[in-house]
Amino acid sequence: EAGVAQSPRYKIIEKRQSVAFWCNPISGHATLYWYQQILGQGPKLLIQFQNNGVVDDSQLPKDRFSAERLKGVDSTLKIQPAKLEDSAVYLCASSLIVTVLYEQYFGPGTRLTVT
Amino acid sequence: AQSVTQLGSHVSVSEGALVLLRCNYSSSVPPYLFWYVQYPNQGLQLLLKYTTGATLVKGINGFEAEFKKSETSFHLTKPSAHMSDAAEYFCAVSDRTNTGNQFYFGTGTSLTVIP
Numbered sequence: 001e002a003g004v005a006q007s008p009r010y011k012i013i014e015k016r017q018s019v020a021f022w023c024n025p026i027s028g029h030a031t032l033y034w035y036q037q038i039l040g041q042g043p044k045l046l047i048q049f050q051n052n053g054v055v056d057d058s059q060l061p062k063d064r065f066s067a068e069r070l071k072g073v074d075s076t077l078k079i080q081p082a083k084l085e086d087s088a089v090y091l092c093a094s095s096l097i098v099t100v101l102y103e104q105y106f107g108p109g110t111r112l113t114v115t
Numbered sequence: 116a117q118s119v120t121q122l123g124s125h126v127s128v129s130e131g132a133l134v135l136l137r138c139n140y141s142s143s144v145p146p147y148l149f150w151y152v153q154y155p156n157q158g159l160q161l162l163l164k165y166t167t168g169a170t171l172v173k174g175i176n177g178f179e180a181e182f183k184k185s186e187t188s189f190h191l192t193k194p195s196a197h198m199s200d201a202a203e204y205f206c207a208v209s210d211r212t213n214t215g216n217q218f219y220f221g222t223g224t225s226l227t228v229i230p
Contacts, residue, residue: 004158040124042205042220043159056217091158104218106158 002026004107006092012113018080021110025073025094031055032069033104034077035091043091049075050097079112087114117142117208121221129229134178134193136224138206141187146208148189149218150180153203162204165189176200201228 005024013019025032030051035043046065047057051072060067064083069075079086089111093104122137140146147166151159163174170182176199180191189206206221 040222042207042222043218044220045217048217093158103161103164104159106160108156108158 004092004094004105006090006107006110008110009108010111010113012115013082015084015114016081018078019082019112020076020078021090021092021112023075023077023092023107025075025092026105028096029094029105030072030097031095031102032075033093033095034067034075035093037089037091037109039088046077082112082114084114087112117146117210117219119206119208119219119221121204121206121224123224124222125225125227127227127229128196130198131195134191134196134200134226136191136204136206136226138180138189138191138221139187140189140206140208142208142210144210145182145184146210148180148182149207149209150174150178150189150191151205151207151220152176153205153223155202159205162191196226196228198228198230201226 007022032049034046036046037043046060047067048055049069052069067077089109091109092107095102095104118141120139149164150162152162153159162178163172165172165182173179178193182189204224207218209218
């Protein structure tokens, strides 16, 4: 079974530029999550999708971050414009359905550096 | 909101020695509890979880954790450390009343195994 795929693995941009990350979840997984992991901290949930609908985006900085999951499969996370404090690893995860009892499977992450 | 505290951001043990990584949660109602491991340049992988039932939970790679309600703790242990155990370990909690599968992660403990 293929795992969660993410691209790119690394990205360096200047502040005020835009960037987009892509995630392909495990086949058949209805729920998809985006996390932000700042160096020295644990992952923080940004947004959660159930199929192509948003379940929770309460911690997503909506003035600069956006995410979509068209057709309920792949997802993209965009930052526009980027700030220095957005430097972090962005993790995508998926699970079968949206309950806490079902394991989340994580991708390798995209390491973003904003200069 | 839930919170979780991991005591010790860095732990070093000798190969073959006991591994003990500490995790305490803050909630009057015991949450669901998880331990994840993150190897360098990889995503998080579930080690074990406690939801209900037996308070001693066994996970993968010889790890286990014990839920102690009186101490609000869920410490991770392994009797004998291997070099391959060197990684970052995250404790996470989720509210029992939460249906959105939102996790609150600790700040992580980096485990070093000394030959």
